[in-house]
Amino acid sequence: MLFHVKMTVNLPHDLPADQTAEILQREKAYSQSLQSQGKWRHIWRIAGHYANISIFDVADNDELHALLSGLPLFKFMDIEVMPLLRHPSAVRDDDR
Amino acid sequence: MLFHVKMTVNLPHDLPADQTAEILQREKAYSQSLQSQGKWRHIWRIAGHYANISIFDVADNDELHALLSGLPLFKFMDIEVMPLLRHPSAVRDDDR
Amino acid sequence: MLFHVKMTVNLPHDLPADQTAEILQREKAYSQSLQSQGKWRHIWRIAGHYANISIFDVADNDELHALLSGLPLFKFMDIEVMPLLRHPSAVRDDDR
Amino acid sequence: MLFHVKMTVNLPHDLPADQTAEILQREKAYSQSLQSQGKWRHIWRIAGHYANISIFDVADNDELHALLSGLPLFKFMDIEVMPLLRHPSAVRDDDR
Amino acid sequence: MLFHVKMTVNLPHDLPADQTAEILQREKAYSQSLQSQGKWRHIWRIAGHYANISIFDVADNDELHALLSGLPLFKFMDIEVMPLLRHPSAVRDDDR
Amino acid sequence: MLFHVKMTVNLPHDLPADQTAEILQREKAYSQSLQSQGKWRHIWRIAGHYANISIFDVADNDELHALLSGLPLFKFMDIEVMPLLRHPSAVRDDDR
Amino acid sequence: MLFHVKMTVNLPHDLPADQTAEILQREKAYSQSLQSQGKWRHIWRIAGHYANISIFDVADNDELHALLSGLPLFKFMDIEVMPLLRHPSAVRDDDR
Amino acid sequence: MLFHVKMTVNLPHDLPADQTAEILQREKAYSQSLQSQGKWRHIWRIAGHYANISIFDVADNDELHALLSGLPLFKFMDIEVMPLLRHPSAVRDDDR
Amino acid sequence: MLFHVKMTVNLPHDLPADQTAEILQREKAYSQSLQSQGKWRHIWRIAGHYANISIFDVADNDELHALLSGLPLFKFMDIEVMPLLRHPSAVRDDDR
Amino acid sequence: MLFHVKMTVNLPHDLPADQTAEILQREKAYSQSLQSQGKWRHIWRIAGHYANISIFDVADNDELHALLSGLPLFKFMDIEVMPLLRHPSAVRDDDR
Numbered sequence: 003m004l005f006h007v008k009m010t011v012n013l014p015h016d017l018p019a020d021q022t023a024e025i026l027q028r029e030k031a032y033s034q035s036l037q038s039q040g041k042w043r044h045i046w047r048i049a050g051h052y053a054n055i056s057i058f059d060v061a062d063n064d065e066l067h068a069l070l071s072g073l074p075l076f077k078f079m080d081i082e083v084m085p086l087l088r089h090p091s092a093v094r095d096d097d098r
Numbered sequence: 099m100l101f102h103v104k105m106t107v108n109l110p111h112d113l114p115a116d117q118t119a120e121i122l123q124r125e126k127a128y129s130q131s132l133q134s135q136g137k138w139r140h141i142w143r144i145a146g147h148y149a150n151i152s153i154f155d156v157a158d159n160d161e162l163h164a165l166l167s168g169l170p171l172f173k174f175m176d177i178e179v180m181p182l183l184r185h186p187s188a189v190r191d192d193d194r
Numbered sequence: 195m196l197f198h199v200k201m202t203v204n205l206p207h208d209l210p211a212d213q214t215a216e217i218l219q220r221e222k223a224y225s226q227s228l229q230s231q232g233k234w235r236h237i238w239r240i241a242g243h244y245a246n247i248s249i250f251d252v253a254d255n256d257e258l259h260a261l262l263s264g265l266p267l268f269k270f271m272d273i274e275v276m277p278l279l280r281h282p283s284a285v286r287d288d289d290r
Numbered sequence: 291m292l293f294h295v296k297m298t299v300n301l302p303h304d305l306p307a308d309q310t311a312e313i314l315q316r317e318k319a320y321s322q323s324l325q326s327q328g329k330w331r332h333i334w335r336i337a338g339h340y341a342n343i344s345i346f347d348v349a350d351n352d353e354l355h356a357l358l359s360g361l362p363l364f365k366f367m368d369i370e371v372m373p374l375l376r377h378p379s380a381v382r383d384d385d386r
Numbered sequence: 387m388l389f390h391v392k393m394t395v396n397l398p399h400d401l402p403a404d405q406t407a408e409i410l411q412r413e414k415a416y417s418q419s420l421q422s423q424g425k426w427r428h429i430w431r432i433a434g435h436y437a438n439i440s441i442f443d444v445a446d447n448d449e450l451h452a453l454l455s456g457l458p459l460f461k462f463m464d465i466e467v468m469p470l471l472r473h474p475s476a477v478r479d480d481d482r
Numbered sequence: 483m484l485f486h487v488k489m490t491v492n493l494p495h496d497l498p499a500d501q502t503a504e505i506l507q508r509e510k511a512y513s514q515s516l517q518s519q520g521k522w523r524h525i526w527r528i529a530g531h532y533a534n535i536s537i538f539d540v541a542d543n544d545e546l547h548a549l550l551s552g553l554p555l556f557k558f559m560d561i562e563v564m565p566l567l568r569h570p571s572a573v574r575d576d577d578r
Numbered sequence: 579m580l581f582h583v584k585m586t587v588n589l590p591h592d593l594p595a596d597q598t599a600e601i602l603q604r605e606k607a608y609s610q611s612l613q614s615q616g617k618w619r620h621i622w623r624i625a626g627h628y629a630n631i632s633i634f635d636v637a638d639n640d641e642l643h644a645l646l647s648g649l650p651l652f653k654f655m656d657i658e659v660m661p662l663l664r665h666p667s668a669v670r671d672d673d674r
Numbered sequence: 675m676l677f678h679v680k681m682t683v684n685l686p687h688d689l690p691a692d693q694t695a696e697i698l699q700r701e702k703a704y705s706q707s708l709q710s711q712g713k714w715r716h717i718w719r720i721a722g723h724y725a726n727i728s729i730f731d732v733a734d735n736d737e738l739h740a741l742l743s744g745l746p747l748f749k750f751m752d753i754e755v756m757p758l759l760r761h762p763s764a765v766r767d768d769d770r
Numbered sequence: 771m772l773f774h775v776k777m778t779v780n781l782p783h784d785l786p787a788d789q790t791a792e793i794l795q796r797e798k799a800y801s802q803s804l805q806s807q808g809k810w811r812h813i814w815r816i817a818g819h820y821a822n823i824s825i826f827d828v829a830d831n832d833e834l835h836a837l838l839s840g841l842p843l844f845k846f847m848d849i850e851v852m853p854l855l856r857h858p859s860a861v862r863d864d865d866r
Numbered sequence: 867m868l869f870h871v872k873m874t875v876n877l878p879h880d881l882p883a884d885q886t887a888e889i890l891q892r893e894k895a896y897s898q899s900l901q902s903q904g905k906w907r908h909i910w911r912i913a914g915h916y917a918n919i920s921i922f923d924v925a926d927n928d929e930l931h932a933l934l935s936g937l938p939l940f941k942f943m944d945i946e947v948m949p950l951l952r953h954p955s956a957v958r959d960d961d962r
Contacts, residue, residue: 003254004142005277006151007338014303015878015941030187037189044140045188046100046153049181049931050871050947055102057142062195062254063277067337077303083338085145085197085255085277091126092141093133099926101949103818110783111206111269145259146199146275158867158926159949163817173783179818181869181927181949196334198343207398207461222379229381236332237380238292238345241373241451242391242467247294249334277337283318284333285325291446293469295530302495350387350446351469355529365495371530373389373447373469388526390535399590399653414571421573428524429572430484430537433565433643434583434659439486441526469529475510476525477517483638485661487722494687542579542638543661547721557687563722565581565639565661580718582727591782591845606763613765620716621764622676622729625757625835626775626851631678633718661721667702668717669709675830677853679914686879734771734830735853739913749879755914757773757831757853772910774919798955805957812908813956814868814921817949823870825910853913859894860909861901 003059004043004086005066009079010053028074036069057086099155100139100182101162105175106149124170132165153182195251196235196278197258201271202245220266228261249278291347292331292374293354297367298341316362324357345374387443388427388470389450393463394437412458420453441470483539484523484566485546489559490533508554516549537566579635580619580662581642585655586629604650612645633662675731676715676758677738681751682725700746708741729758771827772811772854773834777847778821796842804837825854867923868907868950869930873943874917892938900933921950 013022036042044057060066070081088097109118132138140153156162166177184193205214228234236249252258262273280289301310324330332345348354358369376385397406420426428441444450454465472481493502516522524537540546550561568577589598612618620633636642646657664673685694708714716729732738742753760769781790804810812825828834838849856865877886900906908921924930934945952961 005255005337006142006144013941033187034189037187044190044193045185046102046182046193047185047931048102049183049869049927050934050945052935054185055180055182063197063279063337066277067279067335070338071340077301081338083277084151085258085275086142086151087145087255087259089141089143089150091129091133093130094140097140097142101817101927109269143259145197145255146262146273148263159817159869159951162949163815163951166818167820173781177818179949181930181947183927183931198334198336205461225379226381229379236382236385237377238294238374238385239377239451240294241375241389241447242454242465244455246377247372247374276343278334278343279337281333281335281342283321283325285322286332289332289334293447293529351389351471351529354469355471355527358530359532365493369530371469373450373467375447375451390526390528397653417571418573421571428574428577429569430486430566430577431569431643432486433567433581433639434646434657436647438569439564439566468535470526470535471529473525473527473534475513475517477514478524481524481526485639485721543581543663543721546661547663547719550722551724557685561722563661565642565659567639567643582718582720589845609763610765613763620766620769621761622678622758622769623761623835624678625759625773625831626838626849628839630761631756631758660727662718662727663721665717665719665726667705667709669706670716673716673718677831677913735773735855735913738853739855739911742914743916749877753914755853757834757851759831759835774910774912801955802957805955812958812961813953814870814950814961815953816870817951822953823948823950852919854910854919855913857909857911857918859897859901861898862908865908865910 003062005058005060006084006086007056007058007070008053008082009056009073009075010051010081011075011079013052013078025074025078032072032074041065041069099158101154101156102180102182103152103154103166104149104178105152105169105171106147106177107171107175109148109174121170121174128168128170137161137165195254197250197252198276198278199248199250199262200245200274201248201265201267202243202273203267203271205244205270217266217270224264224266233257233261291350293346293348294372294374295344295346295358296341296370297344297361297363298339298369299363299367301340301366313362313366320360320362329353329357387446389442389444390468390470391440391442391454392437392466393440393457393459394435394465395459395463397436397462409458409462416456416458425449425453483542485538485540486564486566487536487538487550488533488562489536489553489555490531490561491555491559493532493558505554505558512552512554521545521549579638581634581636582660582662583632583634583646584629584658585632585649585651586627586657587651587655589628589654601650601654608648608650617641617645675734677730677732678756678758679728679730679742680725680754681728681745681747682723682753683747683751685724685750697746697750704744704746713737713741771830773826773828774852774854775824775826775838776821776850777824777841777843778819778849779843779847781820781846793842793846800840800842809833809837867926869922869924870948870950871920871922871934872917872946873920873937873939874915874945875939875943877916877942889938889942896936896938905929905933 033042033045041058041060042056043059046055048055058066058069060069070076073079129138129141137155138152139155142151144151154162154165156165166172169175225234225237233251234248235251238247240247250258250261252261262268265271321330321333329346329348330344331347334343336343346354346357348357358364361367417426417429425443426440427443430439432439442450442453444453454460457463513522513525521538521540522536523539526535528535538546538549540549550556553559609618609621617634617636618632619635622631624631634642634645636645646652649655705714705717713731714728715731718727720727730738730741732741742748745751801810801813809826809828810824811827814823816823826834826837828837838844841847897906897909905923906920907923910919912919922930922933924933934940937943
């Protein structure tokens with residue numbers, strides 16, 4: 003089941019550099035692990051923004067929330083969620 | 099080059115049914131042709147809305163505008179565009 | 195799986211009375227049928243508004259969209275959707 | 291008498307961890323006590339957000355305000371309130 | 387129990403004059419009847435707007451909705467509702 | 483001459499408790515004095531919010547501003563002002 | 579007593595030309611009469627908009643509303659009102 | 675050439691009192707000097723707000739920006755600018 | 771003197787095709803004439819929108835308004851205006 | 867390929883003066899270097915704001931993001947991006 007997620011990062015400008023670096027490193031590992039499992043199906047950077055558009059493929063709302071609230075950057079993010087489904091005009095098999 | 103496009107359809111409630119059907123048929127053919135060409139890479143329905151989230155893969159802004167303004171439903175749509183790029187944490191090859 | 199849905203009805207003021215009555219009658223039957231099946235778990239009127247707050251319990255996003263887009267009033271409604279899940283502080287068994 | 295309440299939590303990112311833990315523990319106990327009394331009839335988490343949708347069943351506006359302003363997290367929350375009533379199409383007895 | 391209600395009137399500019407006059411006459415009678423009963427406790431015009439601020443004193447949310455949805459201008463109004471209660475600093479007895 | 487004023491209080495969460503208490507005590511005395519003089523004609527709490535709806539009865543805009551800017555909480559408040567007048571349908575003598 | 583008023587004109591695009599011309603002629607005469615009386619102290623066009631910024635000098639809120647609701651274009655306007663007063667740094671005598 | 679400027683002051687609540695006083699004293703002198711030169715033609719306080727509405731009369735956009743960015747409070751202000759011109763219905767000579 | 775103008779076209783969907791074509795032909799001629807005169811210095815299409823971003827170079831606010839209100843599409847456009855000036859970091863001579 | 871970028875600077879009011887000066891110096895050098903390369907084709911100050919309107923001419927979305935995220939002020943800016951293309955009515959050769 004697919005969800006469209008927009009994440010916008012708002013790091014406090016005075017967060018210590020090493021703390022920032024440590025969070026970002028954990029965030030990247032977390033994201034790549036979920037991508038490898040097929041749960042985080044797409045991720046794109048939005049040009050000019052510290053933000054991304056992502057597509058999640060999860061079993062249900064519970065799993066979606068567990069994955070998002072587990073993000074190392076969760077408390078520094080503004081997150082918007084929209085449930086998606088296959089479009090009746092879609093031709094690609096994996097756009098379910 | 100990727101663009102994120104959100105299309106929301108606002109058909110006037112008193113548009114004649116046959117005119118509506120004819121436009122929607124052309125819209126579907128137009129969309130599927132572009133999907134087959136690889137220019138309209140993804141399309142998903144947003145649950146509960148007469149709207150979709152799409153990812154376009156085009157040569158440049160000119161081509162994006164030509165494709166969008168050519169939509170049979172163009173004059174009945176509210177369209178939002180965001181330029182995308184590969185995310186530094188992306189692992190899938192085709193999330194470019 | 196639960197979804198929070200807010201529906202606001204915007205009937206054109208010049209819709210013929212009999213057409214309005216016929217749509218509303220179908221809408222009520224449709225809603226009550228889904229409530230009886232347990233898919234439309236809650237529905238409340240918002241005081242002072244021609245609007246309701248509803249909780250749907252569906253298998254997935256596809257079913258949610260099928261139910262909402264099948265509403266007789268669908269083309270006259272402004273709909274907002276939010277995926278829900280059990281709250282960690284919930285004590286009632288059926289607030290899943 | 292029912293009220294729809296949306297609570298969004300905005301904890302300052304630099305609130306000491308033990309102070310946060312203590313507030314959250316009191317918040318949970320407070321919520322569960324009101325749920326057990328039947329005054330806080332429903333509570334759901336909104337997927338991807340540190341927020342909940344709740345339904346309160348209270349005697350009047352005074353009681354609603356007393357319950358909400360007594361929340362341990364009250365000063366860290368953005369709260370939206372809508373008065374609800376039984377919908378004319380409702381079939382469940384307790385959706386009053 | 388008190389509610390704060392803001393009503394903004396949006397009459398279609400091409401509504402026939404006699405129909406408009408008839409609705410406004412019924413609206414005035416309806417309002418004055420409720421004022422005399424003490425249910426519509428205050429009504430003020432907002433300077434420069436075809437709008438009013440009103441305070442209703444009703445038994446519960448159901449009665450509030452019944453009164454508002456019974457307004458002859460209901461379908462031509464944008465209505466905002468806020469539940470009120472006695473302020474801890476109030477000194478007037480009837481600001482309950 | 484009447485004015486509708488909505489005041490929303492935004493106290494910094496880290497304001498020292500004794501400083502907060504002292505300001506609130508002065509605010510209450512200030513409000514009650516103006517109520518006794520008939521200049522602050524109504525004040526109600528908005529359910530679920532640290533906010534109030536007030537009606538002021540003043541000689542002119544100058545007096546309104548002098549009263550509002552003299553509020554001990556003025557620098558911590560978001561204030562919205564609307565000029566009111568007697569509604570043509572009003573029946574109560576003091577809803578002038 | 580001064581009020582800041584922003585008026586934005588929204589004439590329906592299919593209003594007959596002679597009806598439009600007649601309204602605009604009455605509007606101009608109405609405005610110029612009030613300007614001559616000193617009640618409509620300033621009026622400026624906003625560049626690029628069918629809108630104006632005006633300063634009214636009236637006895638009270640009642641007079642302001644009477645003047646604004648008497649505008650021939652009133653039903654085709656979006657009006658915003660703000661009460662003004664002399665600024666403590668003002669040096670011109672008539673900026674009261 | 676006239677410009678409409680709305681300035682809203684947002685002083686940090688913890689700015690030291692003497693620093694605030696010094697800035698406000700400079701701001702007042704700066705404003706009164708420009709008023710005396712005829713460049714700052716009008717200034718009014720908005721009732722209930724720490725904000726003003728001003729009319730500037732400058733040679734061009736460059737001068738407008740130089741005057742505004744030179745305000746001692748510039749970094750603590752939210753500023754909105756609209757270019758104005760003489761209204762075709764204006765009767766006063768100096769409403770150019 | 772430069773102004774940034776965003777124009778968004780909202781043609782009624784039921785405007786007769788020949789009337790639309792005639793307006794668009796006049797609009798194009800009008801725009802190209804002003805471009806040739808150097809008053810309409812830049813014009814770009816916004817991808818995916820029936821809208822443009824333009825830079826005008828005019829003597830003053832009066833001329834800007836005369837040019838914009840003379841647009842054949844003026845009554846069908848939503849227009850936003852911002853005064854510009856040379857940026858202190860600009861290196862191109864004609865970015866004045 | 868052209869992009870319209872609006873940058874609004876929000877420097878924390880308590881950023882040390884020397885740190886601010888150093889960032890601004892780097893920002894100016896960075897901007898002027900890109901202008902000289904033809905990638906940052908236009909930059910204008912918005913009158914009354916600490917903000918600019920810029921036109922970028924880049925190979926693709928990736929380059930746009932690399933240039934913007936490399937801005938020394940990036941973390942202190944609110945940035946809005948719109949893809950542009952040649953307008954069908956444009957007459958200047960370089961408004962591509």
